Amino acid sequence: MRGLNRFFSRWQNWVGVLLILSYAILAIAAPVLSPQDPKNPGPFLVKGRFNERQPQPPSLTNPLGTLPGQVDVFHTIVWGAGDALTFSFTVVFLTSLFGVTYGAVAGYMGGWVNNLLMRIADAFLAFPIIAGVVFFQQLVIMTISSQGGYYIQGQLFGMEEYAGEPSFLQTLFNLIDPLMLSLILFSWMPYSRMINAVVITLKNTEYIQAARALGASPNRIVFRHLIPNSISPAIVLAARDIGNVVLFQATLTFIHIGGNSPWGELLFIGRNWVIGPGGNLFRYWWVFVPATLAVLLFGIGWNLIGDGLSEAFEPSTAGFEKPSFHKLKQKKAKVEVQVPTALQAIRPGINPVVASKRLSISPVTENDLLLQVARGAIAEQNMDQALHAYSHLLRHHRHVSEIRNDLVKLARQFPRHAMIWALLGDALTQEGNREYANKAYEQAGKLTQ
Numbered sequence: 211m212r213g214l215n216r217f218f219s220r221w222q223n224w225v226g227v228l229l230i231l232s233y234a235i236l237a238i239a240a241p242v243l244s245p246q247d248p249k250n251p252g253p254f255l256v257k258g259r260f261n262e263r264q265p266q267p268p269s270l271t272n273p274l275g276t277l278p279g280q281v282d283v284f285h286t287i288v289w290g291a292g293d294a295l296t297f298s299f300t301v302v303f304l305t306s307l308f309g310v311t312y313g314a315v316a317g318y319m320g321g322w323v324n325n326l327l328m329r330i331a332d333a334f335l336a337f338p339i340i341a342g343v344v345f346f347q348q349l350v351i352m353t354i355s356s357q358g359g360y361y362i363q364g365q366l367f368g369m370e371e372y373a374g375e376p377s378f379l380q381t382l383f384n385l386i387d388p389l390m391l392s393l394i395l396f397s398w399m400p401y402s403r404m405i406n407a408v409v410i411t412l413k414n415t416e417y418i419q420a421a422r423a424l425g426a427s428p429n430r431i432v433f434r435h436l437i438p439n440s441i442s443p444a445i446v447l448a449a450r451d452i453g454n455v456v457l458f459q460a461t462l463t464f465i466h467i468g469g470n471s472p473w474g475e476l477l478f479i480g481r482n483w484v485i486g487p488g489g490n491l492f493r494y495w496w497v498f499v500p501a502t503l504a505v506l507l508f509g510i511g512w513n514l515i516g517d518g519l520s521e522a523f524e525p526s527t528a529g530f531e532k533p534s535f536h537k538l539k540q541k542k543a544k545v546e547v548q549v550p551t552a553l554q555a556i557r558p559g560i561n562p563v564v565a566s567k568r569l570s571i572s573p574v575t576e577n578d579l580l581l582q583v584a585r586g587a588i589a590e591q592n593m594d595q596a597l598h599a600y601s602h603l604l605r606h607h608r609h610v611s612e613i614r615n616d617l618v619k620l621a622r623q624f625p626r627h628a629m630i631w632a633l634l635g636d637a638l639t640q641e642g643n644r645e646y647a648n649k650a651y652e653q654a655g656k657l658t659q
Contacts, residue, residue: 217522226514229507237292244285253293253472255285265483265494275496277480283496287504290472294508297459297471298452301393306448308394309401314437316402317409318428328406335399339458342392343468350388389459389468397451401444408440415648416655417632423658439639442523446516453512460505476501581609585616597629604633610640621650628657 217223236243247255257272258280266276274283316327412418413436421431456471463474464481477498486493584599600613614637620630635650 214522217518220518220521222514223518226511226518229511230515233291233295233508233511236288237295240288240292244282244288246285246289253286253289254475255282256280257282265480265497268496274500277476277497278483279479281476281479283476283500286472286476287500290476290504293470293472294456294459297390298455301390301397301455302448302451304394305397305451306401306444309398310405310437310441310444312398313402313405314409314432314440317406318413318432318436320410320413324406324410328403331399331402334396335403337396339392339396340462340467342396343389343462346388346392347468350386387470389462389470392468393455393458400447404443404447405437405440408443409436412436412439416651416653417635419655420628420632420651420658442519446520446523449519450513450516453509453516457505457509473501473504581612588616588620593624593627597633600633601636604636604640607640610637613637614641626657628654631657 244255246252250256256279257276258266260279262280263278265278266272266280268275272282272284274287276282312327312331316324319327413431418431418435421435426434459469460471460474460477461469463469463471464477466478480494480497480501483494483497485491580599580603584596584603587593587596587599600617603609603613614634617630617634617637620627621634624630631650631654635647635654638644638647638650
């Protein structure tokens with residue numbers, strides 16, 4: 211929650227979120243904003259005579275004008291938003307999923323296995339992405355040509371028809387995107403290297419050793435403990451990569467090496483009209499300004515979000531809140547419930563005076579039944595039930611500061627209880643206090659040995 215507050219305390223992050231929301235709204239409302247031609251659906255809509263090579267300026271029927279061939283700019287900008295979001299999310303999700311898993315598994319296994327897997331990642335890292343795009347593009351073209359067809363800008367034409375069901379190659383090449391495949395195959399390495407470095411450090415910490423001592427399987431340790439505690443840098447990198455992927459796709463589409471970006475294709479169609487008669491750069495501004503802004507603002511929005519996430523996840527900023535322009539909202543009145551009364555209501559057999567003396571607790575700021583149950587269990591000296599309730603609350607990030615205070619007092623009363631120290635480490639981690647959290651985990655590890 212504190213990280214979320216830090217994120218929304220910077221106006222730059224709000225700009226990034228609003229930019230991306232604008233693209234999402236464009237993608238959702240595209241059928242309403244610019245309906246497709248039923249006879250020729252797609253991101254390109256021709257309004258007028260196709261053989262008319264003169265770009266037409268913006269008008270009521272064409273809000274952003276037309277390109278040579280009377281391609282409507284507004285229609286392509288609107289429908290290109292959905293294509294950009296789909297392409298970038300697909301590439302980044304698959305890339306980060308594989309890279310994070312690969313790096314975490316390699317780091318946990320360690321030794322020569324880790325060295326071998328990371329050297330493989332380094333070999334992939336040395337291979338340029340654009341070379342992969344050209345390689346897969348040519349592989350697809352040669353395979354299709356050998357079967358009597360041809361391939362232009364991601365479209366399959368003239369494939370020999372076979373009797374019965376379509377062949378495997380026909381089905382595959384109708385679905386494959388060489389650029390997407392290349393980006394997935396040659397972009398996962400930064401994620402794996404980043405996560406690998408963090409996991410190598412984390413696997414030697416006390417709470418991982420405690421999990422091993424308790425009999426946790428390697429899969430549980432990797433996917434339940436290591437990845438969730440090392441995923442923050444990967445999330446930041448993924449947010450930035452979403453914008454970079456679309457920029458790269460538009461660039462390759464513009465130079466016709468690969469890719470099917472509608473925005474990049476707009477720039478390619480209008481390339482000869484960027485400079486108008488007499489060298490006037492803005493004579494036909496609509497042939498390049500809308501598409502250029504669409505690509506740039508998409509990348510800027512995701513980079514702003516990535517920068518904001520980087521700051522929000524940074525442990526050194528924990529507890530430091532920058533001024534926010536929305537802090538004038540009304541504060542909700544806190545309903546205080548006295549602990550002895552709450553304990554008496556839940557467990558009538560407890561003496562409120564004895565309960566309050568056993569553990570000096572501040573009043574409950576929210577009427578949370580589970581927190582009261584935990585404190586009532588402490589009063590009854592039912593430590594297992596109390597710690598189970600605290601663990602459930604921490605997993606749902608509820609009352610972290612109050613639980614931390616309770617656990618500090620319990621640790622002083624029961625310094626040999628490993629579970630108390632482990633939960634205290636979890637609470638301190640959620641508050642961003644990594645230094646003392648590691649000390650708590652270290653103490654828990656010593657007690658479990």
